[in-house]
Amino acid sequence: MLKRTILALAVAALTFTGVAQAQENATFTLRSGEKIAVQLIDLGGVGFTVKVNGAERQIPTNDVAVIDFTGGSMTAADWAKVPEGQQIVLKNGETINGQLYDIGGTSPLKITVKTPSGEREFSSNEIGRIILARPANAVATSGANPALATATGSGISVSPRQAWSATGLTVRKGEVLTFNANGEVQLSTDPNDLATPFGAKSGRKATNAPMPNVLAGALIGRIGPNGQSFAIGSGVSVPMPAAGQLFLGVNDDGLDDNQGEFRVDITRTNRR
Numbered sequence: 001m002l003k004r005t006i007l008a009l010a011v012a013a014l015t016f017t018g019v020a021q022a023q024e025n026a027t028f029t030l031r032s033g034e035k036i037a038v039q040l041i042d043l044g045g046v047g048f049t050v051k052v053n054g055a056e057r058q059i060p061t062n063d064v065a066v067i068d069f070t071g072g073s074m075t076a077a078d079w080a081k082v083p084e085g086q087q088i089v090l091k092n093g094e095t096i097n098g099q100l101y102d103i104g105g106t107s108p109l110k111i112t113v114k115t116p117s118g119e120r121e122f123s124s125n126e127i128g129r130i131i132l133a134r135p136a137n138a139v140a141t142s143g144a145n146p147a148l149a150t151a152t153g154s155g156i157s158v159s160p161r162q163a164w165s166a167t168g169l170t171v172r173k174g175e176v177l178t179f180n181a182n183g184e185v186q187l188s189t190d191p192n193d194l195a196t197p198f199g200a201k202s203g204r205k206a207t208n209a210p211m212p213n214v215l216a217g218a219l220i221g222r223i224g225p226n227g228q229s230f231a232i233g234s235g236v237s238v239p240m241p242a243a244g245q246l247f248l249g250v251n252d253d254g255l256d257d258n259q260g261e262f263r264v265d266i267t268r269t270n271r272r
Contacts, residue, residue: 022041022105022106022107022109023039023040023041023051023107024039024040024069024107024108024109024124025037025038025039025040025069025071026038026039026040026067026068026069026124027066027067027068027071028048028050028059028064028066028067028068029064029065029066029068029135030059030063030064030065030135031062031063031064031065031133031134031135031192032063032135033135036050036052036059037052038050038051038052038059039051039052040067040103040109040124041056042103042104043061043100043102043103043104046058046060047059047060047061047062047063047064048060048061048064048103061132061202061203062192062202064132064133065131065132065133065134065135066129066130066131066132066135067129067130067132068128068129069124069125069127069128069129070091070128070129086098086099086100086130086131086132086133086196086198086201087130087131088100088111088113088122088127088130088131089127089128089129089130089131090122090126090127090128091125091126091127091128092126096113096115096120097115097196097198097234097235098113098114098115098120098198099113099114099115099198099199099201099203099215100112100113100130100132101113101114101119103124107124108123108124108125108126109123109124110122110123110124111123111124111127111130114198115198115235117236132201133147133192133194133201134147134149145186145191145194145259145260147191147192147194148184148185148186148191148194148259148260149182149183149184149196150183150260151182151183151184151260151261151262151263152182152183152263153182153263153265154263155180155181155182155263155264155265155266156168156248156263156264156265156266157261157262157263158181158219158248158249158250158261158262158263158264159250159258159261160185160186160187160217160250160252160255160258160259160260160261160262161255161256161258161259162249162255163210163249163255164222164247164248164249165247165248165249166245166247167245167246167247167248167264167266169245169246169266170243170244170245170246171223171240171243171244171245171246172240172243173240173241173242173243174239174240175239175240175268176237176238176239176240176268176269177237177238177240177246177266177267177268177269178236178237178238178266178267178269179219179232179233179234179235179236179237179238179264179265179266180234180235180264180265180267181197181219181232181233181234181262181263181264181265182197182234182262182263183196183197183260183261183262183263184196184260185217185250185258185259185260185261185262186258186259186260187200187206187216187217187252187254187258188254188257188258189257194217194260195215195216195217195218195250196217196234197218197219197232197233197234197262197264198215198218198219198233198234199214199215199216199217199218199233199251200215200216200217200218203215204216206251206252206253206254207253208253209251209252209253210222210229210249210251211229211230211231211251214231214251215251216251216252216253217250217251217252218231218232218233218250218251219231219232219233219234219248219249219250219251219262219264220232220248220249220250220251221238221246221247221248221249222246222247222249223240223241223242223243223244223245223246223247224242224244224245224247225247227241227242227244227247228241228242229249229251231251232248237269246266248262248264250262
């Protein structure tokens with residue numbers, strides 16, 4: 001009986017170890033342009049935990065540009081279709097705009113993404129690639145920082161160098177507006193300190209920003225010169241919290257060293 005118990009505990013321990021070390025084959029493209037074939041294990045405070053040639057190592061999150069689960073690589077034509085920040089490209093062709101939040105679980109791995117409508121979970125076998133940034137050898141966009149995605153379209157320009165940008169719209173309380181934004185902004189002199197309308201790619205926050213609990217660099221709004229700030233992002237419909245003139249801004253606490261812009265298209269969805 002004792003031998004059976006010990007054997008059962010040993011099997012359970014091996015099973016637990018297998019779960020803890022669940023792996024998924026992937027190709028990492030680093031910001032430097034280097035490609036590494038890895039077995040992806042986890043995403044945590046130390047960055048990505050992977051195995052390379054059987055040896056476990058950690059790769060800082062900010063060093064990684066693309067995670068590819070298909071075994072392929074992005075061409076110049078692929079990069080030309082990427083207008084802004086982080087994207088999750090599914091194998092069925094759907095593209096999800098959002099921030100990579102967590103990787104873990106058993107094989108297939110569970111990938112958690114923060115989107116404007118909330119968290120979404122995917123299996124790694126559903127995902128073709130995760131785009132976190134542009135590597136050094138990707139097609140560059142115009143601007144002082146070649147890694148900074150240029151805003152496109154004729155929407156309202158929101159500069160990260162001024163606290164608030166007037167939209168010219170007067171709204172009513174409860175009126176629902178839909179916001180679609182594109183482009184990137186650089187939040188400091190560090191060329192890697194970039195943000196999409198969803199916020200900083202690094203996941204950092206800014207203590208003295210208008211919304212300290214929202215990601216730095218995120219697109220935000222307020223009604224009137226003294227209204228309460230509210231988060232926007234992109235691809236989201238937002239009921240207006242008050243009546244008055246609508247202003248848009250970038251959620252940052254230091255503006256002088258910023259560059260880039262967001263372009264924001266606003267649609268009234270229930271105007272009467």
